[in-house]
Amino acid sequence: MAWQQIHLQCANSQVEMAETFLMEAQALSIVMEDAGDQPLFEPMPGESPLWDDVIITAIFDASLDINFEEVAHQIAAQVDASRVWLSEVEDKNWEREWMKNYHPIECANNLWIVPNWITPPKPDATNIIMDPGLAFGTGYHATTRLCLDWLTEQDLTGKTIIDYGCGSGILGIAALLLGAKQVYSVDIDPQAVIATNQNADRNQVADKLQAFLPEAFTDFCEQNENILPADIITANILAKPLISLCPYFATLIKQDGKIVLSGLIESQLSEVNAVYNEFFSLEPAHAYVKQDDSHWQRLSGQRR
Incomplete structure (x- = not known):
């Protein structure tokens, strides 16, 4: 089974909305990473700080009957994303891969x-x-x-x-x-x-x-x-x-x-x-x- 990924780069203030739209589109998981090189130091328990500029990656079952490119650009427009792109991930034995x-x-x-x-x-x-x-x-x-x-x-x-x-x-x-x-x-x-x-x-x-x-x-x-x-x-x-x-x-x-x-x-x-x-x-x-x-x-x- 292959996996489809949608990547969005947007401002910190738009992350929560982007997550909501991606989950509504049937994303299985969402990962966030720094779009630049901004350090975040020592979050205390309960804190979840984010970078000012964030790359959000959502993973989908590629077999879904969805036009992923269309979905990606629709969500990008709604959250004012500065970049949007797609990629595919081939399936692996993930239980062993990380080892x-x-x-x-x-x-x-x-x-x-x-x-x-x-x-x-x-x-x-x-x-x-x-x-x-x-x-x-x-x-x-x-x-x-x-x-x-x-x-x-x-x-x-x-x-x-x-x-x-x-x-x-x-x-x-x-x-x-x-x-x-x-x-x-x-x-x-x-x-x-x-x-x-x-x-x-x-x-x-x-x-x-x-x-x-x-x-x-x-x-x-x-x-x-x-x-x-x-x-x-x-x-x-x-x-x-x-x-x-x-x-x-x-x-x-x-x-x-x-x-x-x-x-x-x-x-x-x-x-x-x-x-x-x-x-x-x-x-x-x-x-x-x-x-x-x-x-x-x-x-x-x-x-x-």
């Missing part, structure tokens, strides 16, 4: 990230077996690698770790494979909690990892006072939530406990460090995996 983009990654100190459908290239290494699923944290992003490299440099034996913003669970699972005693993983996304539990089971560490939504974690801590303070906090999120979470993190970690923060770019370091300086002594490090990643930063250090 082609993932391959084993070697991190620092013999730590590997291996997609669960691939045999580990070094069976004797510390192998994190991952299914990226729908959650952030495949290991391909520089911020994840910065945190993983930091974990390999720590003595994690017997340590209790809180992984805040856990995504796929990759940091907590790595910590357990490197010797940690217990990990508590937290994320605002229910899908992340599901993915973390699945990946923990896949790596045979599910008995040492518990995953929570934030409110559930707070309740758990209140009912189990012995779990705090933790030895280490990992948080690979973004600057704004990291800043707002700083006082809370300070209550979760013991004196001289260690913390690692990422999801930061160089221009954000001073603001984040200024806030954390009340509770933590932190030092920066930048990504060195690829030249294009060098703007990603990490802060790590100890609770004062």
Whole structure:
């Protein structure tokens, strides 16, 4: 089966109307992307910012009895689109297609990230077996690698770790494979909690990892006072939530406990460090995996 795509370029203010018209025309899905090169930084939970100029791509079943060119130009006129064009997509085994983009990654100190459908290239290494699923944290992003490299440099034996913003669970699972005693993983996304539990089971560490939504974690801590303070906090999120979470993190970690923060770019370091300086002594490090990643930063250090 082939798929027909309609592409429209229009102003931000026309996006909602364009979506409505496309869905009425029997679009199966709609994707939006930046028509220029306008960065959007750090949307908070519940926010859905859009670029000023947007390309909307709608996909249709090509077998529909529709004159797609006519429909495209009618909608383009209604939303004052600056461009309109069509394209076709041949059908593929999409369940397998996306897997082609993932391959084993070697991190620092013999730590590997291996997609669960691939045999580990070094069976004797510390192998994190991952299914990226729908959650952030495949290991391909520089911020994840910065945190993983930091974990390999720590003595994690017997340590209790809180992984805040856990995504796929990759940091907590790595910590357990490197010797940690217990990990508590937290994320605002229910899908992340599901993915973390699945990946923990896949790596045979599910008995040492518990995953929570934030409110559930707070309740758990209140009912189990012995779990705090933790030895280490990992948080690979973004600057704004990291800043707002700083006082809370300070209550979760013991004196001289260690913390690692990422999801930061160089221009954000001073603001984040200024806030954390009340509770933590932190030092920066930048990504060195690829030249294009060098703007990603990490802060790590100890609770004062």
